Amino acid sequence: MQNNVDEPQGSLSAKPTMNGESLTIEQAIANLQGEDLGLRVYAAWWLGRFRVGEPGAVNLLIAALEDNADRTEAGGYPLRRNAARALGKLSDRRAVPALIRCLECSDFYVREAAAQSLEMLGDSTSIPALVDLLQNNIPGTLPAPEPPYLAQPYDAILEALGTLNATAAIALIPPFLNHAIPRIQYAAARALYQLTTDPQEASQYGNRLIDALSVDDLQLRRSALADLGAIGYLPAAEAIAETLAENSLKLIALKGLLEKQLQQTIPPNLSEGACRVIALMDELL
Amino acid sequence: MSNHLSSLIRAVDDADSSALLLEAVQNIADACLEGAIPTLIAALGYNNPGAAVAAVDGLVKLGEPAVAALMEQLDHHNYTARAWAIRALAGIGDPRGLITLLGAATADFSLSVRRAAARGLGTMKWHWFPDDLREIAQAEVLDALLFVAQQDEEWVVRYSAVVGLQSLAVAIAHTHPDWRSQIQSQFEQMATNDESWAVRAGFAWPNSNCRPAQPLCHLMRFTITPQAHRRSTGS
Incomplete structure:
Protein backbone atom coordinates (compact mmCIF):
# COMPACT_ATOMS: atom_id res chain seq x y z
CA MET A 1 0.00 0.00 0.00
CA GLN A 2 1.08 3.51 -0.57
CA ASN A 3 1.12 5.48 2.58
CA ASN A 4 -1.85 7.76 2.46
CA VAL A 5 -1.74 9.04 5.96
CA ASP A 6 -4.86 10.75 7.18
CA GLU A 7 -4.00 11.91 10.62
CA PRO A 8 -0.36 11.75 11.45
CA GLN A 9 0.17 10.71 15.01
CA GLY A 10 2.40 12.51 17.44
CA SER A 11 5.71 13.58 16.07
CA LEU A 12 4.66 12.91 12.50
CA SER A 13 2.87 16.19 12.40
CA ALA A 14 5.58 18.21 14.11
CA LYS A 15 7.17 20.75 11.87
CA PRO A 16 10.94 20.75 11.91
CA THR A 17 11.15 23.69 14.24
CA MET A 18 8.00 23.36 16.23
CA ASN A 19 9.18 21.90 19.48
CA GLY A 20 12.16 20.79 21.47
CA GLU A 21 11.93 17.18 20.39
CA SER A 22 12.24 18.07 16.75
CA LEU A 23 15.49 18.07 14.93
CA THR A 24 17.30 20.54 12.79
CA ILE A 25 18.64 19.34 9.47
CA GLU A 26 22.20 19.53 10.80
CA GLN A 27 21.25 17.59 13.90
CA ALA A 28 19.49 14.90 11.91
CA ILE A 29 22.49 14.49 9.63
CA ALA A 30 24.79 14.31 12.64
CA ASN A 31 22.53 11.80 14.37
CA LEU A 32 22.48 9.60 11.31
CA GLN A 33 26.25 9.28 11.59
CA GLY A 34 26.26 8.93 15.37
CA GLU A 35 26.59 5.96 17.70
CA ASP A 36 23.06 5.89 19.07
CA LEU A 37 21.08 3.41 16.96
CA GLY A 38 17.72 4.74 18.05
CA LEU A 39 18.68 8.25 16.99
CA ARG A 40 20.05 6.98 13.70
CA VAL A 41 16.79 5.19 12.85
CA TYR A 42 14.77 8.26 13.81
CA ALA A 43 17.03 10.58 11.82
CA ALA A 44 16.61 8.43 8.71
CA TRP A 45 12.84 8.63 9.02
CA TRP A 46 12.96 12.34 9.77
CA LEU A 47 15.03 13.21 6.68
CA GLY A 48 12.40 11.55 4.51
CA ARG A 49 9.45 13.04 6.34
CA PHE A 50 10.76 16.55 5.88
CA ARG A 51 12.07 15.96 2.38
CA VAL A 52 15.64 16.86 3.16
CA GLY A 53 16.98 16.13 -0.29
CA GLU A 54 20.41 17.67 -0.04
CA PRO A 55 23.16 15.51 -1.50
CA GLY A 56 24.95 14.99 1.83
CA ALA A 57 21.82 13.58 3.44
CA VAL A 58 21.09 11.37 0.44
CA ASN A 59 24.64 9.96 0.49
CA LEU A 60 24.30 9.05 4.15
CA LEU A 61 20.94 7.40 3.58
CA ILE A 62 22.33 5.39 0.68
CA ALA A 63 25.18 4.24 2.92
CA ALA A 64 22.64 3.33 5.61
CA LEU A 65 21.07 0.82 3.20
CA GLU A 66 24.10 -1.39 3.89
CA ASP A 67 24.15 -0.88 7.62
CA ASN A 68 24.88 -3.94 9.73
CA ALA A 69 24.96 -2.39 13.18
CA ASP A 70 21.23 -2.13 13.70
CA ARG A 71 19.59 -5.56 13.88
CA THR A 72 16.39 -6.79 15.49
CA GLU A 73 16.33 -10.07 17.38
CA ALA A 74 14.64 -11.63 14.40
CA GLY A 75 17.44 -10.43 12.12
CA GLY A 76 15.69 -7.39 10.65
CA TYR A 77 17.38 -4.15 9.68
CA PRO A 78 15.35 -1.20 11.04
CA LEU A 79 17.82 1.45 9.87
CA ARG A 80 17.88 0.04 6.36
CA ARG A 81 14.07 0.03 6.29
CA ASN A 82 13.80 3.67 7.27
CA ALA A 83 16.60 4.73 4.94
CA ALA A 84 14.91 2.93 2.05
CA ARG A 85 11.58 4.60 2.84
CA ALA A 86 13.20 8.02 3.10
CA LEU A 87 15.02 7.70 -0.20
CA GLY A 88 11.73 7.19 -2.02
CA LYS A 89 10.65 10.64 -0.93
CA LEU A 90 13.80 12.48 -1.89
CA SER A 91 13.58 12.25 -5.69
CA ASP A 92 17.30 11.55 -6.09
CA ARG A 93 17.86 8.79 -8.60
CA ARG A 94 21.36 8.16 -7.36
CA ALA A 95 19.62 5.95 -4.80
CA VAL A 96 18.26 3.58 -7.46
CA PRO A 97 21.14 1.05 -7.71
CA ALA A 98 21.39 0.68 -3.93
CA LEU A 99 17.62 0.30 -3.63
CA ILE A 100 17.66 -2.38 -6.32
CA ARG A 101 20.25 -4.27 -4.24
CA CYS A 102 17.89 -3.96 -1.27
CA LEU A 103 15.39 -6.13 -3.17
CA GLU A 104 17.81 -8.97 -2.36
CA CYS A 105 17.88 -8.22 1.37
CA SER A 106 16.86 -11.02 3.71
CA ASP A 107 14.56 -8.61 5.61
CA PHE A 108 11.04 -8.61 4.13
CA TYR A 109 10.39 -5.04 5.23
CA VAL A 110 13.56 -3.73 3.62
CA ARG A 111 12.42 -5.29 0.36
CA GLU A 112 8.96 -3.82 0.76
CA ALA A 113 10.32 -0.34 1.45
CA ALA A 114 12.73 -0.61 -1.48
CA ALA A 115 9.95 -1.65 -3.89
CA GLN A 116 7.78 1.26 -2.76
CA SER A 117 10.62 3.72 -3.08
CA LEU A 118 11.65 2.47 -6.50
CA GLU A 119 8.05 3.03 -7.55
CA MET A 120 8.14 6.57 -6.20
CA LEU A 121 11.44 7.33 -7.91
CA GLY A 122 9.91 6.14 -11.17
CA ASP A 123 13.05 4.50 -12.51
CA SER A 124 12.35 1.64 -14.88
CA THR A 125 15.82 0.10 -14.52
CA SER A 126 14.47 -1.66 -11.44
CA ILE A 127 11.87 -3.62 -13.43
CA PRO A 128 13.93 -6.81 -14.01
CA ALA A 129 14.76 -7.10 -10.31
CA LEU A 130 11.14 -6.47 -9.35
CA VAL A 131 10.02 -9.17 -11.77
CA ASP A 132 12.49 -11.63 -10.22
CA LEU A 133 11.16 -10.81 -6.79
CA LEU A 134 7.54 -11.18 -7.90
CA GLN A 135 8.42 -14.69 -9.06
CA ASN A 136 10.13 -15.34 -5.74
CA ASN A 137 13.34 -16.06 -7.61
CA ILE A 138 15.76 -14.27 -5.34
CA PRO A 139 17.56 -16.62 -2.95
CA GLY A 140 18.10 -15.69 0.68
CA THR A 141 14.97 -13.58 1.03
CA LEU A 142 13.14 -14.49 4.23
CA PRO A 143 9.35 -14.31 4.52
CA ALA A 144 7.55 -11.71 6.62
CA PRO A 145 8.00 -12.43 10.32
CA GLU A 146 4.26 -12.18 11.04
CA PRO A 147 1.26 -14.14 9.78
CA PRO A 148 0.42 -14.78 7.03
CA TYR A 149 4.21 -15.02 6.53
CA LEU A 150 4.13 -13.71 2.99
CA ALA A 151 7.13 -14.77 0.97
CA GLN A 152 7.43 -11.43 -0.74
CA PRO A 153 5.84 -7.96 -0.43
CA TYR A 154 3.67 -8.74 -3.43
CA ASP A 155 1.43 -5.71 -3.15
CA ALA A 156 4.35 -3.30 -3.19
CA ILE A 157 5.96 -5.15 -6.09
CA LEU A 158 2.76 -5.20 -8.15
CA GLU A 159 2.08 -1.54 -7.50
CA ALA A 160 5.63 -0.65 -8.56
CA LEU A 161 5.35 -2.68 -11.77
CA GLY A 162 2.10 -0.92 -12.64
CA THR A 163 3.42 2.56 -11.97
CA LEU A 164 6.67 1.84 -13.81
CA ASN A 165 4.64 0.72 -16.83
CA ALA A 166 6.30 -2.71 -16.88
CA THR A 167 4.24 -4.05 -19.77
CA ALA A 168 6.64 -6.94 -20.22
CA ALA A 169 5.54 -8.27 -16.83
CA ILE A 170 1.83 -8.20 -17.57
CA ALA A 171 1.46 -11.95 -18.06
CA LEU A 172 2.80 -12.63 -14.56
CA ILE A 173 0.17 -10.55 -12.80
CA PRO A 174 -3.29 -12.14 -13.35
CA PRO A 175 -2.71 -15.01 -10.89
CA PHE A 176 -2.48 -12.42 -8.11
CA LEU A 177 -6.07 -11.37 -8.80
CA ASN A 178 -6.95 -14.54 -6.92
CA HIS A 179 -4.44 -14.26 -4.11
CA ALA A 180 -5.73 -15.14 -0.65
CA ILE A 181 -4.95 -11.63 0.61
CA PRO A 182 -7.48 -9.10 -0.75
CA ARG A 183 -4.95 -6.26 -0.55
CA ILE A 184 -2.76 -8.16 -3.00
CA GLN A 185 -5.73 -8.78 -5.30
CA TYR A 186 -6.34 -5.05 -5.37
CA ALA A 187 -2.68 -4.34 -6.11
CA ALA A 188 -2.90 -6.74 -9.04
CA ALA A 189 -6.06 -5.08 -10.36
CA ARG A 190 -4.43 -1.70 -9.99
CA ALA A 191 -1.32 -2.78 -11.91
CA LEU A 192 -3.33 -4.49 -14.63
CA TYR A 193 -5.43 -1.38 -15.08
CA GLN A 194 -2.28 0.65 -15.61
CA LEU A 195 -0.64 -1.86 -17.92
CA THR A 196 -3.62 -2.74 -20.12
CA THR A 197 -3.81 -0.61 -23.24
CA ASP A 198 -7.35 -1.42 -24.36
CA PRO A 199 -9.60 0.88 -22.28
CA GLN A 200 -12.50 -1.53 -22.37
CA GLU A 201 -10.39 -4.32 -20.99
CA ALA A 202 -8.71 -2.04 -18.48
CA SER A 203 -12.04 -0.92 -17.07
CA GLN A 204 -12.79 -4.39 -15.73
CA TYR A 205 -9.84 -3.97 -13.38
CA GLY A 206 -10.93 -0.50 -12.34
CA ASN A 207 -14.45 -1.80 -11.73
CA ARG A 208 -13.06 -4.54 -9.56
CA LEU A 209 -11.60 -1.87 -7.31
CA ILE A 210 -14.94 -0.06 -7.24
CA ASP A 211 -16.52 -3.29 -5.98
CA ALA A 212 -13.93 -3.37 -3.22
CA LEU A 213 -15.23 -0.04 -1.91
CA SER A 214 -18.24 -1.83 -0.47
CA VAL A 215 -16.61 -4.78 1.27
CA ASP A 216 -17.23 -5.18 4.99
CA ASP A 217 -13.69 -4.57 6.18
CA LEU A 218 -12.95 -0.86 6.64
CA GLN A 219 -9.22 -1.42 6.21
CA LEU A 220 -9.84 -2.98 2.81
CA ARG A 221 -12.14 -0.17 1.77
CA ARG A 222 -9.32 2.20 2.64
CA SER A 223 -6.94 0.16 0.50
CA ALA A 224 -9.28 0.30 -2.46
CA LEU A 225 -9.66 4.06 -2.06
CA ALA A 226 -5.90 4.49 -2.22
CA ASP A 227 -5.65 2.23 -5.25
CA LEU A 228 -8.38 4.07 -7.16
CA GLY A 229 -6.75 7.39 -6.35
CA ALA A 230 -3.42 6.06 -7.59
CA ILE A 231 -4.84 5.06 -10.97
CA PRO A 267 -5.52 24.94 -17.72
CA PRO A 268 -7.70 26.81 -17.15
CA ASN A 269 -9.87 24.53 -19.23
CA LEU A 270 -11.53 21.81 -17.25
CA SER A 271 -12.90 18.54 -18.42
CA GLU A 272 -16.42 17.64 -17.46
CA GLY A 273 -14.93 14.90 -15.32
CA ALA A 274 -12.79 17.39 -13.42
CA CYS A 275 -15.87 19.47 -12.62
CA ARG A 276 -17.67 16.37 -11.39
CA VAL A 277 -14.80 15.48 -9.11
CA ILE A 278 -14.44 19.02 -7.75
CA ALA A 279 -18.14 19.08 -6.88
CA LEU A 280 -17.80 15.79 -5.01
CA MET A 281 -14.72 17.02 -3.17
CA ASP A 282 -16.48 20.17 -2.02
CA GLU A 283 -19.14 18.08 -0.35
CA LEU A 284 -16.55 16.14 1.62
CA LEU A 285 -14.56 19.03 3.06
CA MET B 1 -39.16 10.37 26.84
CA SER B 2 -41.38 9.04 24.11
CA ASN B 3 -41.44 5.34 23.43
CA HIS B 4 -40.39 6.04 19.90
CA LEU B 5 -37.27 7.92 20.99
CA SER B 6 -36.29 5.40 23.62
CA SER B 7 -36.59 2.52 21.20
CA LEU B 8 -34.43 4.39 18.71
CA ILE B 9 -31.81 5.02 21.40
CA ARG B 10 -31.94 1.42 22.52
CA ALA B 11 -31.32 0.27 18.96
CA VAL B 12 -28.13 2.34 18.89
CA ASP B 13 -27.00 1.03 22.28
CA ASP B 14 -27.73 -2.56 21.33
CA ALA B 15 -26.13 -2.53 17.88
CA ASP B 16 -23.45 -5.17 17.86
CA SER B 17 -22.11 -4.79 14.31
CA SER B 18 -21.01 -1.78 12.33
CA ALA B 19 -23.83 -2.33 9.84
CA LEU B 20 -26.46 -2.41 12.58
CA LEU B 21 -24.93 0.63 14.24
CA LEU B 22 -25.03 2.54 10.98
CA GLU B 23 -28.68 1.62 10.46
CA ALA B 24 -29.65 2.53 14.01
CA VAL B 25 -27.88 5.90 13.87
CA GLN B 26 -29.43 6.59 10.49
CA ASN B 27 -32.87 5.91 11.93
CA ILE B 28 -32.45 8.10 14.95
CA ALA B 29 -30.98 10.87 12.80
CA ASP B 30 -33.90 10.71 10.39
CA ALA B 31 -36.36 11.01 13.27
CA CYS B 32 -35.19 14.59 13.87
CA LEU B 33 -35.86 14.61 17.62
CA GLU B 34 -34.12 16.96 20.01
CA GLY B 35 -33.99 14.21 22.60
CA ALA B 36 -31.68 12.30 20.27
CA ILE B 37 -28.96 14.94 20.39
CA PRO B 38 -26.78 13.25 23.06
CA THR B 39 -27.01 9.93 21.22
CA LEU B 40 -26.08 11.56 17.92
CA ILE B 41 -23.12 13.34 19.49
CA ALA B 42 -21.94 10.10 21.05
CA ALA B 43 -22.12 8.45 17.63
CA LEU B 44 -19.46 10.85 16.37
CA GLY B 45 -16.92 9.00 18.48
CA TYR B 46 -17.66 5.37 17.57
CA ASN B 47 -15.01 5.12 14.89
CA ASN B 48 -17.67 4.20 12.37
CA PRO B 49 -17.48 6.70 9.52
CA GLY B 50 -20.88 5.79 8.10
CA ALA B 51 -22.59 6.26 11.44
CA ALA B 52 -20.72 9.52 11.96
CA VAL B 53 -21.87 10.89 8.61
CA ALA B 54 -25.46 10.00 9.47
CA ALA B 55 -25.11 11.59 12.92
CA VAL B 56 -23.63 14.80 11.47
CA ASP B 57 -26.48 15.03 8.98
CA GLY B 58 -28.97 14.52 11.81
CA LEU B 59 -27.36 17.19 13.97
CA VAL B 60 -27.23 19.68 11.10
CA LYS B 61 -30.88 19.03 10.39
CA LEU B 62 -31.74 19.66 14.03
CA GLY B 63 -29.72 22.84 13.78
CA GLU B 64 -29.75 25.48 16.47
CA PRO B 65 -30.88 23.26 19.40
CA ALA B 66 -27.81 21.04 18.93
CA VAL B 67 -25.24 23.85 19.12
CA ALA B 68 -24.82 24.18 22.87
CA ALA B 69 -24.43 20.45 23.40
CA LEU B 70 -21.99 20.12 20.52
CA MET B 71 -19.80 22.88 21.93
CA GLU B 72 -19.88 21.49 25.43
CA GLN B 73 -18.90 18.06 24.32
CA LEU B 74 -16.21 18.81 21.78
CA ASP B 75 -13.91 15.93 22.39
CA HIS B 76 -10.43 17.25 22.89
CA HIS B 77 -8.74 13.89 22.88
CA ASN B 78 -10.42 12.08 20.05
CA TYR B 79 -9.59 14.04 16.91
CA THR B 80 -11.86 11.99 14.70
CA ALA B 81 -14.88 12.73 16.88
CA ARG B 82 -13.83 16.35 17.11
CA ALA B 83 -13.61 16.61 13.33
CA TRP B 84 -17.15 15.29 12.97
CA ALA B 85 -18.43 17.64 15.68
CA ILE B 86 -16.77 20.61 13.99
CA ARG B 87 -18.35 19.46 10.75
CA ALA B 88 -21.77 19.50 12.42
CA LEU B 89 -21.14 22.95 13.90
CA ALA B 90 -19.94 24.16 10.53
CA GLY B 91 -23.02 22.74 8.83
CA ILE B 92 -25.33 24.47 11.30
CA GLY B 93 -23.50 27.79 10.94
CA ASP B 94 -24.76 29.18 14.25
CA PRO B 95 -23.00 32.38 15.42
CA ARG B 96 -22.18 30.77 18.78
CA GLY B 97 -19.88 28.37 16.96
CA LEU B 98 -17.86 31.13 15.33
CA ILE B 99 -15.06 31.42 17.89
CA THR B 100 -14.70 27.64 18.05
CA LEU B 101 -14.50 27.40 14.27
CA LEU B 102 -11.99 30.25 14.04
CA GLY B 103 -9.72 28.51 16.54
CA ALA B 104 -10.18 25.14 14.91
CA ALA B 105 -9.46 26.36 11.38
CA THR B 106 -6.28 28.14 12.28
CA ALA B 107 -4.74 26.09 15.04
CA ASP B 108 -6.15 22.62 15.49
CA PHE B 109 -3.69 19.75 15.53
CA SER B 110 -5.83 17.60 13.27
CA LEU B 111 -6.07 18.35 9.58
CA SER B 112 -9.63 16.99 9.38
CA VAL B 113 -10.68 19.50 12.01
CA ARG B 114 -8.98 22.41 10.28
CA ARG B 115 -10.47 21.32 6.97
CA ALA B 116 -14.05 21.10 8.24
CA ALA B 117 -13.76 24.38 10.13
CA ALA B 118 -12.30 26.31 7.20
CA ARG B 119 -15.13 25.36 4.93
CA GLY B 120 -17.72 26.07 7.64
CA LEU B 121 -16.42 29.58 8.28
CA GLY B 122 -17.38 30.58 4.78
CA THR B 123 -20.93 29.35 5.18
CA MET B 124 -21.92 30.78 8.54
CA LYS B 125 -25.58 31.79 8.78
CA TRP B 126 -24.72 35.46 8.53
CA HIS B 127 -28.35 36.53 8.88
CA TRP B 128 -28.41 34.94 12.34
CA PHE B 129 -25.75 37.37 13.56
CA PRO B 130 -26.80 40.56 15.35
CA ASP B 131 -26.44 43.49 12.96
CA ASP B 132 -23.72 45.16 14.97
CA LEU B 133 -21.56 42.04 15.09
CA ARG B 134 -21.96 40.66 11.60
CA GLU B 135 -19.36 42.82 9.98
CA ILE B 136 -16.79 42.23 12.71
CA ALA B 137 -17.38 38.50 12.44
CA GLN B 138 -16.96 38.57 8.68
CA ALA B 139 -13.74 40.51 9.00
CA GLU B 140 -12.41 37.92 11.43
CA VAL B 141 -13.40 35.11 9.10
CA LEU B 142 -11.77 36.84 6.15
CA ASP B 143 -8.49 37.21 8.02
CA ALA B 144 -8.54 33.64 9.27
CA LEU B 145 -9.32 32.12 5.88
CA LEU B 146 -6.74 34.21 4.05
CA PHE B 147 -4.20 33.03 6.61
CA VAL B 148 -5.17 29.38 6.29
CA ALA B 149 -5.27 29.51 2.49
CA GLN B 150 -1.71 30.81 2.46
CA GLN B 151 -0.14 29.09 5.40
CA ASP B 152 -1.59 25.70 6.14
CA GLU B 153 0.83 22.90 5.36
CA GLU B 154 -1.85 20.49 4.13
CA TRP B 155 -3.22 20.84 0.60
CA VAL B 156 -6.71 19.79 1.65
CA VAL B 157 -6.94 22.46 4.32
CA ARG B 158 -5.81 25.19 1.92
CA TYR B 159 -8.32 23.84 -0.58
CA SER B 160 -11.03 24.04 2.06
CA ALA B 161 -10.06 27.61 2.94
CA VAL B 162 -10.39 28.60 -0.71
CA VAL B 163 -13.86 27.08 -0.84
CA GLY B 164 -14.66 28.99 2.35
CA LEU B 165 -13.36 32.22 0.83
CA GLN B 166 -15.49 31.70 -2.25
CA SER B 167 -18.61 31.41 -0.10
CA LEU B 168 -17.60 34.43 1.95
CA ALA B 169 -16.98 36.44 -1.22
CA VAL B 170 -20.53 35.74 -2.29
CA ALA B 171 -21.92 36.74 1.09
CA ILE B 172 -20.09 40.07 1.23
CA ALA B 173 -20.18 40.92 -2.47
CA HIS B 174 -22.59 43.81 -2.02
CA THR B 175 -21.65 45.05 1.41
CA HIS B 176 -17.90 44.86 1.00
CA PRO B 177 -16.68 44.92 -2.58
CA ASP B 178 -13.26 45.86 -1.20
CA TRP B 179 -13.03 42.52 0.64
CA ARG B 180 -14.15 40.74 -2.46
CA SER B 181 -11.29 42.30 -4.39
CA GLN B 182 -8.95 41.29 -1.61
CA ILE B 183 -10.08 37.68 -1.98
CA GLN B 184 -9.69 37.89 -5.74
CA SER B 185 -6.18 39.20 -5.54
CA GLN B 186 -5.32 36.54 -2.99
CA PHE B 187 -6.49 33.90 -5.47
CA GLU B 188 -4.48 35.44 -8.26
CA GLN B 189 -1.42 35.53 -6.08
CA MET B 190 -1.88 31.90 -5.09
CA ALA B 191 -2.13 30.92 -8.72
CA THR B 192 1.39 32.06 -9.43
CA ASN B 193 3.17 32.13 -6.10
CA ASP B 194 2.94 28.52 -5.08
CA GLU B 195 6.52 27.30 -5.33
CA SER B 196 6.56 25.43 -2.08
CA TRP B 197 3.16 23.87 -2.34
CA ALA B 198 2.82 20.18 -2.04
CA VAL B 199 0.01 20.42 -4.51
CA ARG B 200 0.34 23.19 -7.02
CA ALA B 201 -3.14 24.46 -6.75
CA GLY B 202 -3.76 27.37 -8.99
CA PHE B 203 -6.62 29.61 -9.76
CA ALA B 204 -7.87 30.61 -13.12
CA TRP B 205 -10.87 32.62 -14.02
CA PRO B 206 -12.63 31.81 -17.21
CA ASN B 207 -14.44 28.92 -18.59
CA SER B 208 -15.36 26.50 -15.85
CA ASN B 209 -18.98 25.87 -15.10
CA CYS B 210 -18.36 23.96 -11.91
CA ARG B 211 -20.45 26.21 -9.72
CA PRO B 212 -23.05 27.85 -11.90
CA ALA B 213 -25.01 29.12 -8.92
CA GLN B 214 -22.26 31.32 -7.58
CA PRO B 215 -21.08 34.65 -8.92
CA LEU B 216 -17.53 33.51 -8.39
CA CYS B 217 -18.14 30.15 -9.91
CA HIS B 218 -15.65 30.81 -12.65
CA LEU B 219 -12.91 30.52 -10.18
CA MET B 220 -11.02 27.38 -10.70
CA ARG B 221 -8.95 26.07 -7.93
CA PHE B 222 -6.68 23.74 -9.75
CA THR B 223 -4.03 23.85 -12.26
CA ILE B 224 -1.66 21.20 -11.17
CA THR B 225 1.73 20.92 -12.76
CA PRO B 226 3.52 17.61 -13.20
CA GLN B 227 5.30 18.37 -9.92
CA ALA B 228 2.12 17.45 -8.15
CA HIS B 229 2.73 13.85 -8.96
CA ARG B 230 5.53 13.69 -6.52
CA ARG B 231 3.79 12.00 -3.69
CA SER B 232 3.12 14.79 -1.38
CA THR B 233 0.42 13.70 0.97
CA GLY B 234 1.98 10.63 2.46
CA SER B 235 4.42 10.64 5.28
Missing part, protein backbone atom coordinates in the same frame (compact mmCIF):
# COMPACT_ATOMS: atom_id res chain seq x y z
CA GLY A 232 -7.16 8.07 -11.24
CA TYR A 233 -10.10 5.97 -12.37
CA LEU A 234 -12.84 8.50 -13.15
CA PRO A 235 -15.83 6.12 -13.21
CA ALA A 236 -15.13 5.53 -9.51
CA ALA A 237 -15.75 9.15 -8.51
CA GLU A 238 -19.28 8.81 -7.15
CA ALA A 239 -18.57 5.45 -5.52
CA ILE A 240 -15.55 6.96 -3.77
CA ALA A 241 -17.63 9.83 -2.44
CA GLU A 242 -20.16 7.38 -1.04
CA THR A 243 -17.73 4.90 0.49
CA LEU A 244 -18.06 4.34 4.21
CA ALA A 245 -14.64 5.66 5.15
CA GLU A 246 -12.97 8.80 6.42
CA ASN A 247 -13.49 11.91 4.33
CA SER A 248 -9.76 12.56 4.38
CA LEU A 249 -9.07 9.34 2.54
CA LYS A 250 -11.89 9.92 0.09
CA LEU A 251 -10.54 13.40 -0.64
CA ILE A 252 -7.07 12.04 -1.31
CA ALA A 253 -8.53 9.45 -3.67
CA LEU A 254 -10.59 12.08 -5.50
CA LYS A 255 -7.54 14.28 -5.77
CA GLY A 256 -5.90 11.41 -7.64
CA LEU A 257 -8.81 11.33 -10.08
CA LEU A 258 -8.72 15.09 -10.50
CA GLU A 259 -5.00 15.16 -11.22
CA LYS A 260 -5.51 12.57 -13.89
CA GLN A 261 -8.25 14.70 -15.46
CA LEU A 262 -6.08 17.79 -15.36
CA GLN A 263 -3.39 16.04 -17.34
CA GLN A 264 -5.85 15.78 -20.20
CA THR A 265 -6.70 19.46 -20.58
CA ILE A 266 -4.75 22.68 -20.66
